[in-house]
Structure formats: structure tokens, C-alpha cells
Amino acid sequence: MSAKVFFASVIVSILILAPATYFLLPVLYPNMKSDVTDDVTGIVLQSEYILFDSEALIYDNELTYQMMPNTTWLIETQGDSSLNILFSAVGHMYLNGAWREKSEYLIDLVVGGTRNRAVIHAFHDFGPVVGDYRYVSFDLTINLDTGILIAGTHNISVYWRSTEDAVGTNYFFIYDPTMSYHRSLLIQEIYRG
Numbered sequence: 001m002s003a004k005v006f007f008a009s010v011i012v013s014i015l016i017l018a019p020a021t022y023f024l025l026p027v028l029y030p031n032m033k034s035d036v037t038d039d040v041t042g043i044v045l046q047s048e049y050i051l052f053d054s055e056a057l058i059y060d061n062e063l064t065y066q067m068m069p070n071t072t073w074l075i076e077t078q079g080d081s082s083l084n085i086l087f088s089a090v091g092h093m094y095l096n097g098a099w100r101e102k103s104e105y106l107i108d109l110v111v112g113g114t115r116n117r118a119v120i121h122a123f124h125d126f127g128p129v130v131g132d133y134r135y136v137s138f139d140l141t142i143n144l145d146t147g148i149l150i151a152g153t154h155n156i157s158v159y160w161r162s163t164e165d166a167v168g169t170n171y172f173f174i175y176d177p178t179m180s181y182h183r184s185l186l187i188q189e190i191y192r193g
Helices: 003-028 034-038
Strands: 043-052 056-059 066-077 081-096 101-111 115-125 133-149 152-162 171-174 183-191
Touching: 043 066, 056 066, 056 152, 066 081, 066 183, 081 101, 081 152, 101 133, 115 133, 133 152, 152 183
Parallel strands: none
Antiparallel strands: 043 183, 056 171, 066 152, 081 133, 081 171, 081 183, 101 115, 101 152
């Protein structure tokens, strides 16, 4: 094979394979497109960690949403950004000796009254009660990504309520200074533009 034929075949191959590669690879491998990865990356503009070390308690006869005491924070955003928020705490459920069957509490992380993420913490037991009361512990975590927000001040709050008014005096309690149990918010503003 002569050198001219060899170089001509290489050039023809490049002319055929280059456009085919450019147009077919995104179809065969859609995750290679840059706009897919742009949606999951961003620049952290600010980060705040807030530790709340005051008592928060709700009784099981409180069936309407109320703000968790001293668990709110204001943050100023620049716009074209989202907030990624992590609420974490350790909660304890105290159940009276007369309690039967079911105890549930909804905990709701709310941003400016428009976006929220709720979790439920429950204890169900259809057996006989042993002793004067039961004590059940929970690790609480709620993670919320708001999506793109407008520039301005946003109020981040935690709300909660009971779903069941059971027999006896029962409650859900957060904060124990003797055990270093606190509740916290980790808030990051992420620029997505």
C-alpha cells in the first residue's frame, strides 16, 4: 500500500468517524452531556450552622401544627441559588403507663411557608405496657433542597404536631443537656447559575 493511499484512508476515516462520534455518543451515553452535570453542581456562596440548646417539648394532645420553640432562622440569599438545609436532632418519646397502641409525631422543615419536607416518628405497640412509662429515642434528620429561590430573606422554621391523642400524659421531647443532645440546622446557599 502506498503512502498516499494510507493517508487518504486515514483522512476518510477521520471524516466519517468524527461526526458519527460527535452525534452518536450523546445518544448512546446520555449522562456525558454537560447540561446534566451542571444541574448537580454548584458553588457554595455561604454556609451557616446553628445549634439550638433550649428545651422543645410537645404533648400528644397537641394535634395542630405549631412552631418548634426557638427553632427558626433567617437567611439572606443572593438569588439564582438554592438552599440545602439539614435539620438534625435526637428526640425522645415518653409514654405514660396508661398509654396503649400508637404514638406519632410529624416534624416539618419549612422554608418561607412555601417549601417543606416532613418526617413522621412513631411508636406502635399492641402488647401490654411494662412499668410506669416507656422511653423511645429517635435520631431525627430532615434534608431539604429548595430549588432556585429569588434573592431576599427566607425564614427557615421547624414545625411539629401529634397525630394521636393517646391515654395518659405522653410527649415528644428534644434537648437533653446532660447527654449533649441538641438540635441543629446546617444551611448552605448554592449558586446554580
